[in-house]
Amino acid sequence: MKKTKLQLQTPDEVDAVFYEAFMRCDADVMAALWADEDVVCVHPGAGVILEYEAIIRSWANIFNNVDAAEINTTLINSVLSDDMAVYVVAEEMLNSGQVAAVVLATNVYRKFDCGWLMVEHHASLVQNQPAGQTLQ
Amino acid sequence: MKKTKLQLQTPDEVDAVFYEAFMRCDADVMAALWADEDVVCVHPGAGVILEYEAIIRSWANIFNNVDAAEINTTLINSVLSDDMAVYVVAEEMLNSGQVAAVVLATNVYRKFDCGWLMVEHHASLVQNQPAGQTLQ
Numbered sequence: 219m220k221k222t223k224l225q226l227q228t229p230d231e232v233d234a235v236f237y238e239a240f241m242r243c244d245a246d247v248m249a250a251l252w253a254d255e256d257v258v259c260v261h262p263g264a265g266v267i268l269e270y271e272a273i274i275r276s277w278a279n280i281f282n283n284v285d286a287a288e289i290n291t292t293l294i295n296s297v298l299s300d301d302m303a304v305y306v307v308a309e310e311m312l313n314s315g316q317v318a319a320v321v322l323a324t325n326v327y328r329k330f331d332c333g334w335l336m337v338e339h340h341a342s343l344v345q346n347q348p349a350g351q352t353l354q
Numbered sequence: 355m356k357k358t359k360l361q362l363q364t365p366d367e368v369d370a371v372f373y374e375a376f377m378r379c380d381a382d383v384m385a386a387l388w389a390d391e392d393v394v395c396v397h398p399g400a401g402v403i404l405e406y407e408a409i410i411r412s413w414a415n416i417f418n419n420v421d422a423a424e425i426n427t428t429l430i431n432s433v434l435s436d437d438m439a440v441y442v443v444a445e446e447m448l449n450s451g452q453v454a455a456v457v458l459a460t461n462v463y464r465k466f467d468c469g470w471l472m473v474e475h476h477a478s479l480v481q482n483q484p485a486g487q488t489l490q
């Protein structure tokens with residue numbers, strides 16, 4: 219890894235730090251939890267971003283518009299191997315305590331020498347569906 | 355595995371058979387390449403489906419409306435471990451040879467005793483973006 223990274227011991231830790239960074243709109247932490255290479259980011263409705271610098275820039279752009287994001291997260295499913303984990307998370311985006319949008323995210327974490335890092339975030343908006351029906 | 359499954363030796367094989375089944379609208383092959391448990395399917399804009407039977411039913415419903423689908427697929431990225439693989443695929447949905455929609459899919463494959471099977475398909479529509487810009 220060329221950049222300074224967080225040293226996270228488990229996929230659960232990366233997942234928790236990712237959503238903390240997302241909610242606090244912390245671009246520095248976001249930059250420190252993504253791997254440098256073989257990374258993929260898809261924001262809701264958007265095309266794919268494949269370069270580390272472009273991914274970090276995309277998060278910084280999102281964070282530029284707000285100070286903090288209110289998100290209720292629910293872990294829907296996780297599959298694990300020795301050095302890779304795939305988490306599916308429902309993200310309820312709140313606005314003044316009300317659910318404004320529901321996003322489904324597939325997050326992929328990998329184990330490197332320095333610890334676990336994020337290598338993929340693929341998010342999609344759930345359209346025309348009440349939030350209560352998200353889990354099935 | 356309770357159901358009869360295909361015996362596929364590599365993630366590449368599952369990926370190829372998945373898209374062949376998708377294009378031929380073959381619900382039987384689709385049923386035979388998904389694992390029975392710990393499975394996740396998100397169709398574009400839709401909520402998450404977590405049960406094997408519901409996932410297979412969702413594909414059968416898609417296939418009910420058409421005889422075959424014209425799809426150009428491009429493998430964008432793949433990450434592999436001993437028993438798990440994550441493929442990101444751009445799916446150009448064609449209509450009379452023209453790109454009608456571009457979908458990004460994260461497909462997760464796992465190795466079981468019987469071979470490699472699909473455990474996740476998370477698809478999202480690329481909105482307001484020319485097809486030519488899909489890859490970045």
